[in-house]
Amino acid sequence: MLPHSRSLSEPDAMAEERRLFYVGITRARDEIYLTYAFRRTLYGDSMLSAPSRFLEDIPEELTEGVSPKIKALKDRSGYQKSTSWEWGGGASAQRPAPTSSKVIPFPGRDAKPKAPEPQTRFKTGMKVFHNTFGAGIVITSKRSGDDEEVEVRFDNVGFKRLSANFAKLTVL
Secondary structure, three states, X not given: OOOOHHHOOOHHHHHHHHHHHHHHHHOOOOOEXXXXXXXXXXXXXXXXXXXXXXXXXXXXXXXXXXXXXXXXXXXXXXXXXXXXXXXXXXXXXXXXXXXXXXXXXXXXXXXXXXXXXXXXXXXXXXXXXXXXOEEEEEEEEEEEOOEEEEEEEEOOOEEEEEEHHHHOOXXX
């Protein structure tokens, strides 16, 4: 899917997609798994596809688990740099085993596991009552420091975002 076929003939568009790919993978905190679809269906046609050429930009020392079969596929005579591979038919054509690549954390990255989300008093779908706004249903609720921010869809006034410490919501 990267780069998009419409970007292949335009250097500026290709550079922008490469930049977006880089931004995307550098946002990973601890690790990132990059995979590809061996076969894709587009407008009802099934096509064999190659791993993104952007994967070649990742230094080998930052990856692990890249299958030698995947590397060898690029060397096949039918490999096309555009959008798909041509394969010989018959029993001799073999599909490579599915694999995934794992990128090792970048040096200097914080490798602490993500803390679980703090529990909230109000859950999505919970029916509540407010003295001014009336009855409503909790849409979202999340912790915000010592407080809880609750978004409620009230029957009479629509959506309101409230501080649970001040709103005095009653669970129905």
